[in-house]
Amino acid sequence: MSELTKRSVPFKKSDELLKAIFEENFPDFLRFMYPEADTMFDFEKGLTFMDKELLEIMPDRERKKGRRIADLLVKVYLKDGTQKWILAHTEIEGGNDDGFPYRMFQYHYRLLDRYRVPVETIAVFTGGQTQGRPGEYGYFVFGTSLTFRYLTYQIFDHQEDELLVMDNIFAYIVLACQKALSENKIAEEELAEQRSTIARALIETNKYSKDRIMSFLVFLKSFLFIRDKDLNSNFDQYIYQVTGGTIQMGVIETIKRQEREKGLQTGLEKGMQTGLEKGKADGKREEAIAIALEFKKMGLPIADIAKGTGLSIEEVEKL
Incomplete structure (x- = not known):
């Protein structure tokens, strides 16, 4: 039996990781979705992420399987002067759901009704090449008709060679989704080599700050998860070499530091207070366990994971 056959199924992809990197x-x-983005959007005014507001318009988590945390609602300012701001609703969809177009329409009309501003709706499909990508909802009845169309992108709309030359960090996120x-x-x-190729492409752009690169490498190493310690050590050494020693890994140490400073402050304080604490109150203990597994995989201290999830140290150690 080959090593490939023996290997157990990898950890389920974390919605939290994907949402955070988006x-x-x-x-x-x-910029990836709109070639003229810099003339359309006033990025200097910043972005406002509206997770709480998105949940409020979908009471009781009226979503597939009752738990969809990878949706994004963002207030984006425009430059054309005709509209102060719009809401850009983005949903990340990994499966095939017949009710998806109607759900997108639901989001749209509820947001429009509540805020009375234009809503740009974008669906990003992260499944395989055969995944459906519905981009329209509508109906016709006697003299009445409705057609709602929204922007869609499927991660295989671009091939690897196209993504590698785009000089846009989001292209490398798409490529990571393909490889996952x-x-x-x-x-x-082979997966380790592909991971290194993506890392090298980003570093060689000379476009992003060291902090942006470090954050992406944390995502990349966690998202394209490899169990082999030697392969991970080789990746750490490779990053050190291609950056001329400016990024002194090990990436594992970076993960621990950045996730402690960023993940615990945002993920544990925000995500676990809103999601985990509510989930536990609702008896959804499995949510706490699932997120504890993700943080444990990233190498966070057991005591910090236990404190943030509400599990005992013994429970976390057994995961």
Whole structure:
């Protein structure tokens, strides 16, 4: 039996990781989706993320499987002077759901009704090449008709060679999503090489700050998860070499520091207070366990994970 056959199924992809990297790179996401983004949007005025407001318009989590945290609602200012701001609603969809177009319409009309401003709706499909990508909802009845169309992007709309030359960090996020679908289907050595290719492409752009690069590498190493310690050590050394020693990893140490400073402050204080504490109050203990697994995978201290999730140290150690 080959090593590939023996290897167990990798950890389920974390919605939290994907949502966080979208948020951090949202201006570049807009540049990726709209070639004229810098003449359309006034990025100097900043972005306002409206997670709380998005949840309020969908009471009782009226969503597929009752838990969808990868949706984004962002207030974006315009430059044309005709509208002060619009709401850019983005949903990240990994599966095939017949009710998806209607749900997008629901979001749209509820946002429009509540805020009375234009709503730009974007759906990003992160499944395989055969994944459906519905971009329209409508109906016709006697003399009445309705057609609602929204912008869609599927991660295989661009091939690897196209993404690698785009000089946009979001293109590398898309490529990481493509490669993540290969987990458990190819040898870890091949996945590790693909991970290094993505890292090198970003570093060689010479466009992003060291902090942006470090944050992306944290995402990349966690999202394209490899169990082999030697391969991870090689990745750490590779990053050190291609950056001329300016990024002294190990990436694992960086993950611990950045996730402690950023993840615990945002993920544990915000996500766990809103999601985990509510989830536990509702008896959803499995949510606490799932997120504890993700943080444990990232190498966070057991005591910090236990404190943030409400689990005991013994429970976290057994995961």
